[in-house]
Amino acid sequence: MKFSPLVQELIHSFKCLPGVGAKSAQRMAFHLLERNRIGGKKLAESLALAMDNIGHCQQCRTFTEADFCDICLSPKRKISEQLCIVETPADVIAIEQTGEFQGLYFILMGHLSPLDGIGPDDLGLDILESQLAKNQFKEVILATNPTVEGEATAHYIAELTKKYQVNISRIAHGVPVGGELEYVDGNTLSHALSGRKNYHF
Amino acid sequence: MKFSPLVQELIHSFKCLPGVGAKSAQRMAFHLLERNRIGGKKLAESLALAMDNIGHCQQCRTFTEADFCDICLSPKRKISEQLCIVETPADVIAIEQTGEFQGLYFILMGHLSPLDGIGPDDLGLDILESQLAKNQFKEVILATNPTVEGEATAHYIAELTKKYQVNISRIAHGVPVGGELEYVDGNTLSHALSGRKNYHF
The missing domain is CATH 3.40.1360.10 (Dna Topoisomerase Vi A Subunit; Chain: A, domain 2)
Known part of the structure; x- marks a missing residue:
């Protein structure tokens, strides 16, 4: 058994989004159908408008x-x-x-x-x-x-x-601010060393 | 600085989907705009159709x-x-x-x-x-x-x-098939015990 054609098509369409597989697509479709039809319509509108007009x-x-x-x-x-x-x-x-x-x-x-x-x-x-x-x-x-x-x-x-x-x-490569040296990868650390600067007092 | 109004609106509209926050919404919008306008249009159509017609x-x-x-x-x-x-x-x-x-x-x-x-x-x-x-x-x-x-x-x-x-x-509560008893939670295990059946030879 499958969902009705329109539901099936909606679920399939959601799969074009990045990181969205069969289960997430189903969840999105049901969420909009059950709880947020207005949001769904709004999304459909801005999507159609955006795809046609944004360059x-x-x-x-x-x-x-x-x-x-x-x-x-x-x-x-x-x-x-x-x-x-x-x-x-x-x-x-x-x-x-x-x-x-x-x-x-x-x-x-x-x-x-x-x-x-x-x-x-x-x-x-x-x-x-x-x-x-x-x-x-x-x-x-x-x-x-x-x-x-x-x-x-x-x-x-x-x-x-x-x-x-x-x-x-x-742009400079080096250790991210707030990080700990221990967990910084070797490549980044060697960049940080070779890119060292004179200390400003 | 912000994105242009239409891009901004598209990103905002994606946030109505479950599990989609600001970053994912942005990623979805850019993905469709850059790589899959046809998929985006298709999604807009089936979404509009679904929201209006599915009961x-x-x-x-x-x-x-x-x-x-x-x-x-x-x-x-x-x-x-x-x-x-x-x-x-x-x-x-x-x-x-x-x-x-x-x-x-x-x-x-x-x-x-x-x-x-x-x-x-x-x-x-x-x-x-x-x-x-x-x-x-x-x-x-x-x-x-x-x-x-x-x-x-x-x-x-x-x-x-x-x-x-x-x-x-x-429906029966008990240990899932293929699982290991060691990792089954106590509540499920006590259900599995109290719901035990005679062994069928």
Whole structure:
């Protein structure tokens, strides 16, 4: 015995979400049907609207329904002449929350991954180059993830950026604040040692 | 800085799903936007369709877009004169997969929970009584969950069913097949002991 066709289809549709298998999909479907039809309708609406209308910012490539995102439109941001290159829009939010960075962003929407068929063009590096060619930046900060793919991507972009005569920096690798040395992995610890700085009194 | 309004709204809408918080909602939104817009549109459609059209089977209360579900419509099912009372439609699927039961179901869509304001009327016990009054069943099997609320619900339904002269049974509590006695909790083990049966050679 199976559920009725419409219920079955709803459960199946939920499986397109990341980390959602058969059981979770069933739980989500039943939860909305039994307890939150209004929320379900709301989700259906914003999903349909979002899938049709959200595109990429023409300058930084983040998700937005407008042509340019708020950060790219802000005149204050251009003054710093810094460009921070990150992998995802979520990384932008994380960096914005620190309040340390006042420049512009470029979002790769992924990282180089030849095995998955993701090459430089998929990361919009042509758009990045055309921006660098305009000579509006003094520093490019490579803030891709400290993973193998992220490092490779950073390296690739660094090579590509060389000819535009800007400072190229990479975010620091080291022990996370609040952690204990004992539990930090060896690779991170050797980065922390080799990247040591003079102590500021 | 925040995401653009439409992205923000999509992320917020995902939070209506059970077990989905801010981070998962963000991940789901980005996944669909970046990798699976077709799946997202499909989900939006089936969600809208489901929320508007799926109701309850008039006989057993399971989710269906028709007036009666397949099991209730099946003439074979009535012959057994057994009614199995479960908490959710997922329980029906679980029991159906065993292939052991050929009767009809009644789905409570929850359990008695006075603290959450869920009383007998919310579980459709009036519909259940009207079915029992028709005298079409010889046995009522109480298959609510072996939790405190499930037991209380089973007890309540047993009391209510008494006057209709049907056999009332409860699914067996005991050690799960394939488990190890050492790791079974004391409550289950004492149920397993008190519910012991003569060994069949």
